Amino acid sequence: MEECRLAAVSSTVLEETNSRPLVAMRFRPAWAYIDGIREFGRFFCETTFGAPDLAERACVIIQETLENAIKYSTKGPNSELELLILAEHGQIEFSVSSLPDPAHIQNLRSELTGLDKLGPEEAYLAAFLRAAREPENSGRLGLARVRYEGNVELSMKEEDGGRIRITALGRL
């Protein structure tokens, strides 16, 4: 059942983007997997596109989006993460689907709205200033970093069953 549902999620993304996935991975939300998946992403981008700069961007995007997804994932049989990497028409897209705590969805929406109001570098500096002002709170630098260092635009889509998909889209 779960397999069918996740397959449906992937199909929706593929229909919408009319793209072929270059990478599709599903795995349980465990911190221990992040290093391996990030380094696979580096290897994949270096090997497929021959672009070390893109490989570095991919590492930042994969690390931070997976960390966010894992930190806020619910526990249970439906909580598997899905990572897709698509490339077409000179653009590359990384997306991570997860089943977060519902309270996190609103926080994430606010965070992304805030980021969109500023340019990438300006938003990154603003995130530093916020972290400096709020030493007792978590840093929340990750998404601003993805946007700036990853050179991508971020978006969030709510999917069936309480899942969300964070997408990072940028030039190849």
Next chain:
Amino acid sequence: MKNFDDVSVPAVPGLEVVVSAPNRVTIKGTITVQDGGGLSAFFRALHGRARENKLAEVELDVTGLKFVNSSAIRLFVDWAVWVHADGAYKLRCRIDRRQTWQKTSFSALTAMVDDAIVVEEAS
């Protein structure tokens, strides 16, 4: 008074840290542990030791630190804020601008607390 290089170095997978007298810290490898993996207390201890020893500067060499997560970047933000808050010493950071995270993050730190840190580029 304890020496600067007596501070205990935490064991973090993938990370090599060397503290050497009188004021130098060299960090190599990667930091991708959750919430900094004990490095916050380590940086805090270095900060305290620098103040006790009335150092004019602490030299932080991150040229060999190839990849970090944003929790690790937060640690550098905190350290810069501590230095900025009491002005007891300057944090002289040696970076490699070819490493994107070093270029972007230390530029932001400089913009945030330019009186507290000095950024030098490795040749």
